[in-house]
Amino acid sequence: MANKPASKGRQPGNSTRHPGATDGVKGRAGRILAKANKDGTYDTALEQETAVLVAVPDKRQPDAQTQEYLDELAFLAETAGAVVTKRFVQRLDKPDIRTFVGEGKLAEIKAYVQHTKSSMVIFDDDLSPSQLRNLEAELQVKIVDRSLLIIDIFASRAKSATARAQVELAQYQYLLPRLTGLWSHLDKQRGGGVSQRGPGETEIETDRRVVRDRIAFLKDKLKDLDRQSFTQRKSRGGMVRVALVGYTNVGKSTIMNLLSRSDVFAENKLFATVDSTVRKVVLDTVPFLLSDTVGFIRKLPTRLIESFKSTLDEIREADLLVHVVDISHPSFEEQIEVVNDTLKDIEAADKPMLLVFNKIDRYNTEDEEHHGGFEGMNPDEDAVPRPTLEQLEASYMAKMHDPVIFISAQERQNIDELRALLVRHVAALQEQRYPNQSYGEAE
Numbered sequence: 201m202a203n204k205p206a207s208k209g210r211q212p213g214n215s216t217r218h219p220g221a222t223d224g225v226k227g228r229a230g231r232i233l234a235k236a237n238k239d240g241t242y243d244t245a246l247e248q249e250t251a252v253l254v255a256v257p258d259k260r261q262p263d264a265q266t267q268e269y270l271d272e273l274a275f276l277a278e279t280a281g282a283v284v285t286k287r288f289v290q291r292l293d294k295p296d297i298r299t300f301v302g303e304g305k306l307a308e309i310k311a312y313v314q315h316t317k318s319s320m321v322i323f324d325d326d327l328s329p330s331q332l333r334n335l336e337a338e339l340q341v342k343i344v345d346r347s348l349l350i351i352d353i354f355a356s357r358a359k360s361a362t363a364r365a366q367v368e369l370a371q372y373q374y375l376l377p378r379l380t381g382l383w384s385h386l387d388k389q390r391g392g393g394v395s396q397r398g399p400g401e402t403e404i405e406t407d408r409r410v411v412r413d414r415i416a417f418l419k420d421k422l423k424d425l426d427r428q429s430f431t432q433r434k435s436r437g438g439m440v441r442v443a444l445v446g447y448t449n450v451g452k453s454t455i456m457n458l459l460s461r462s463d464v465f466a467e468n469k470l471f472a473t474v475d476s477t478v479r480k481v482v483l484d485t486v487p488f489l490l491s492d493t494v495g496f497i498r499k500l501p502t503r504l505i506e507s508f509k510s511t512l513d514e515i516r517e518a519d520l521l522v523h524v525v526d527i528s529h530p531s532f533e534e535q536i537e538v539v540n541d542t543l544k545d546i547e548a549a550d551k552p553m554l555l556v557f558n559k560i561d562r563y564n565t566e567d568e569e570h571h572g573g574f575e576g577m578n579p580d581e582d583a584v585p586r587p588t589l590e591q592l593e594a595s596y597m598a599k600m601h602d603p604v605i606f607i608s609a610q611e612r613q614n615i616d617e618l619r620a621l622l623v624r625h626v627a628a629l630q631e632q633r634y635p636n637q638s639y640g641e642a643e
């Protein structure tokens with residue numbers, strides 16, 4: 201049978217973003233939401249996939265928050281190329297250990313999925329390997345959890361050799377614990393034989409070995425790539441390094457383009473940037489290196505963070521962080537926390553930081569549009585008026601330790617002020633880091 205990750209026949213360095221394990225090992229290591237063209241590219245438009253979302257918030261989580269989380273999940277699903285047709289919410293103190301949702305909710309989801317012929321069910325949390333298997337057996341459609349969805353988007357975005365290897369590593373790491381012996385267990389009871397419905401123990405062991413080998417290979421490859429980029433980064437010595445960080449879709453790449461007049465891919469989709477880009481920028485004769493990197497998101501799988509180590513080194517090695525916030529987002533405060541927590545996780549939290557509140561043009565005191573509600577939600581609950589932009593500015597200016605600025609990258613509002621703020625901080629850091637060097641030498 202074909203259930204083997206294709207460790208052979210794939211050259212490292214060719215289109216590695218979709219491991220050849222796709223056809224094998226139940227498609228878990230490849231793209232989940234698109235079919236491959238012959239040339240290894242993918243065309244999501246060819247096949248419109250429909251997705252059902254499932255969230256299991258604990259009983260204390262307010263409806264408005266559940267709604268926002270589902271909006272984000274829907275945005276992720278759309279970014280990956282699926283159309284969301286329905287949202288299911290079940291409040292539980294703890295997700296069901298076997299099927300994540302309870303029996304009744306599962307039956308409801310199943311009826312809907314079968315009736316509408318949905319192509320997949322997406323869960324806003326990570327599922328254990330056994331939950332995944334049980335749900336797949338019950339619902340008979342593709343089951344996607346949050347990690348897999350994010351990895352899938354990364355897979356479609358990664359372009360550089362490093363990003364592709366990182367994504368592939370994440371895919372295989374996701375896959376490995378899910379190559380479990382459910383069927384082989386049954387086979388053993390049955391004594392194996394012709395009625396075998398899935399890979400037997402030996403095949404799973406072989407699959408596991410191939411996947412482990414591939415993980416080891418990718419780790420080595422990434423180490424090599426790391427060494428190369430470390431040398432590259434060292435050769436850029438003498439210049440202050442600034443990294444744009446922030447939640448996904450806040451406008452980092454737009455700001456990068458504005459400051460460096462470069463052409464970095466910016467789009468109203470989550471994780472438009474997976475590769476990091478570094479540009480030399482000269483503002484007011486002050487040169488520095490500016491890097492644009494992958495955005496953060498809540499519940500970013502730790503494994504994924506680990507496999508993105510090289511990309512995150514850009515942030516770790518920066519002298520100054522420019523933390524971009526989308527002030528027009530209803531959960532911008534939580535997003536700030538997610539970013540700060542992630543920075544702590546990657547040990548980059550104690551760097552000088554500028555806070556840039558972007559998208560002031562889009563900020564309104566009205567409630568944000570939601571893409572769709574869910575049954576049983578209370579529509580009045582989030583009717584708290586939002587503060588005005590002026591009030592926000594005043595309170596943030598007062599409470600943040602770091603310098604704060606409010607801009608619109610799109611409408612070019614306050615951009616000169618942003619430039620001036622950057623120049624001031626970069627010049628001070630330059631003086632501190634490289635006291636004996638004039639700007640001319642850094643060129």
Ligand SMILES: Nc1nc2c(ncn2[C@@H]2O[C@H](COP(=O)(O)OP(=O)(O)OP(=O)(O)O)[C@@H](O)[C@H]2O)c(=O)[nH]1
Pocket residue numbers: 446447448449450451452453454455465466467468469470471472473474493494495496558559560561562607608609610611
């Ligand atoms: N209204 C408004 N939209 C903006 C502004 N700045 C950026 N955008 C839009 O926000 C979306 C995301 O912008 P990006 O620059 O791709 O955001 P990013 O932070 O690089 O996103 P990722 O790479 O996905 O993490 C794009 O559609 C931009 O056009 C702004 O000041 N106002």
Ligand SMILES: [Mg+2]
Pocket residue numbers: 452453454465466472473492493
């Ligand atoms: Mg970007």
